[in-house]
Amino acid sequence: MSQASIFVEDWLCYNTNLGEGAYGEVKLLLHRKTKEKIACKMIDHDKYKDASLHINREVMIHKFLDHENIIKYYGRRQEPAKEYIFLEYASGGELFQMIEPDIGMPSSEAQKFMKQLMNGIKYLHGKGIAHRDIKPENLLIGADGKLKISDFGMATLFRFKGKERLLDKKCGTKPYLAPEVLQRPYYAQPADIWSCGIVLVAMLTGELPWADTTNGNEEFIKWKNEEYLCDTPWRKLGNTALALSKQILNIDSEKRLTLEQVQKHPWMKFQFGNDDESDVVDSSGEKSAKRWNSMMEAETRQNADTPDVALSQPNLPSSRKPASLVQLLKELNEGGARNGRGAFFSQPAQNADLMTHFAQSTITKENFQDFIKSMTRFYVKSTHERTLECLCNAFEQSHYTWAADASGAVVISTVDLMKNPLVFKVNLLKMDGKVMLDFRLSKGCGLEFKKKFLKLKESLKDIVDNKNI
Template sequence: MQTSTFVDDWLCYNTILGEGAYGEVKLLIHKKSQEKIACKIIDHHKYKDASAAINREVTIHKLLDHENIIKYFGRRQEPLKEYIFLEYAAGGELFQLIEPDVGMPPANTQMYMKQLLCGVSYLHSKGIAHRDIKPENLLISIDGILKISDFGMATLFRFKGRERLLDKKCGTKPYLAPEVLQRPYKAPAADLWSCGIVFVAMMTGELPWAEATDKNEEFLKWKNDIYISETPWAKLGNTALSLARQILNVDSMRRLKLEQIERHPWMRLEFSFVISGNPLIRSTENSSDSSEDGSEKPAKRWNSMVEAETRMNRDTPTVTQSQPTISHRHSTIMEAVDSLRNTRRDQVCFSQPTQNEDLVLQFTQSPITKDNFQDLIKRLTRFYVKTGLEKTLEVLCTVLDSLHYGWTTDANGAVSVTTVDSCKNQLTFKANLFDMDGKILLDFRLSKGCGLQFKKKFLKLKECLSDIIDNKDVKI
């Protein structure tokens, strides 16, 4: 492995951890200390309007210092590129822990809600509104701590004790409070509405509506109080539903404030046992463990999921409102295979002086192997296959064609998949093939769109690829 020496050597894996509106995020690892940080790389030549937005984001982010906020370490600016250095949380996005249409154990939901509210409380105490709270922007550290990330839409709503109403319509539609789309709004109430949608997603594995407007049938039922037999509300016990109703009050003046959410009975329930720092499913509240008709909720599914997933800490400062890398569509699957056969996959090496603010970059090759792969994010959307590199790509692309998904390959041999979700919104994700000491790992990563919808698509693809999946080698 070629490296360069300046003061301290930092290796940078070319594998992309996440993508943002103005660039991509990669992982930096110190060769000696094994310290890890995330590096957001912005290409100003490609994104000519990025400078002002990045400056606003950095100005806000550098003011923050809290356990439940991703830490900002520094930046390096060049004429055409910029590097933002952030805390690396090894667990990935919160949505990875949410099983589509099922959710996660109520105890885990409570734990993450408390941490989310703690981080939001800190932001609001500083007069800062996040304005894009969603599972894709909530990361989990190696210690299982939730971290709020992506301050690209954050703004100051209070300065020297004076508050202002906000009027910019920004964020992600399913998580936006109704007033955001209608009129000037109070920032704290809008952020807490988004937290309420995250709560429902964690509890049920689905979003209640595509947007909180009268054009949406599901939202109208909620607004008119005729929702009780509808999904996702029918999945909630009485106490959890009470909390959701009060956080998601359409009248922002009557919506629960942060301290009231923290005092709600559901938030004060006691859950028994802990595994790997995360609570188990079993709760002292019957209505959280069973549906209102007395039938058992999918506890066994939750139990097996928690035991598997809580061992797989995850993180990566990633942004889901992102742009795919430049790619080209192959006219046939065999052309993609031929391209992959001739693709050279380079890695990057960063050398760093003492201060993060002044990183010196040099590029070298550094292959990914089973020995160092654990440094990258532990996602649940990857698996080993029994087939070789070229055969795997051929089978994958054939399945994508059969599902009528659009796909292209980029210069590194990654497959970029485009489709629409159930709300007809664009969904883009990447499939990377890694040769791990002779075994092929197929890794899927969300690029743009809803994390829950991405996981649904992944599960469908996994089912279609079941004949080539190697179930013996699962420690990834």
């Protein structure tokens, strides 16, 4: 079975998902001649009855945005039952892929991403737009390593012709919500800044401070009462990072740091150095191995031998709007699909037989590079059948609910430590004669997903091919 099908003319659509949202899937489109890549969000209105209103609002906002730290919107195609939105392709995947659970990432990388996040938010707020769902799962990494804000399904206009309004819709993701969002009408900008502060803590420590900002949450109450210093994640932070976090996550929105104040904070201006340099000279004058080049005060209290997080990006085409995309949209609007079936798009093969699907997959290392960078995949040294058997045993030992979907992926349903739903998928891919397990988050917290992934990988250590990691 082929992993790509004709989309329209010279465009191929990969059946493997880049990601999933509240109202559909995101797939990769590749132009066979130019090798240009774009992401296509596919919405099934028959499946999601309330999607139209949300998608229309998202498109109305997104199409007017143009900034290097915001995913570009290219166009849309509407049909009676389905809709297709064309977006910039970010090959680096979601930000949470860069965060090691319970560890985080080097301070210099966290600072770089925080600066880029602030630049993107500053642009949005300058346009009078609030995002209202800032979290690592909605922050993508481009081929050039730049952070890009995505998913404007919760975004809204809070300022028009200089007049600002209070917002009252309780929306977003619980661990990232500012407390006032759940309590009363709120100002948009401080609420977005709060969410950015939670992202900062996640990047530096690899964990979230609380499940929600309600008086029923013990961790949040400790934060309010300033009884948190001995608790994680705060004890992992150096003084300057902790000071910045405390000022961003001020319970009083009027005393919370503004965006400009965050950008001027000493932690944001500290020169961490280049963590990617392999020839750092230590105090003895000898060259040291590649390491985290951040002092205790700058900023996470972690051992120097903590594995670095690689951010090197593949040399892919730039994220500019593909010249051939205009022709693609024209062909779609003219009904120009050429798949011989009278439909605009080829659909993924429907095959409930898991073994057959896996055995017929034909992916090579060359074409697999078209997909997003992922740290949640690995090779195994066993057959498809044996791997599936080991997977099933691992799921049962972890008390996960699992099943195969129509495309042949294994869908795992569980809950995270905060008792929120967590759903992810596993695809078994045949790659140059070897078997690769590719894990992708469908719903829930990215950090919790990575924790589950690492535990599953450990339970499968007898079949993991460490030579091809």
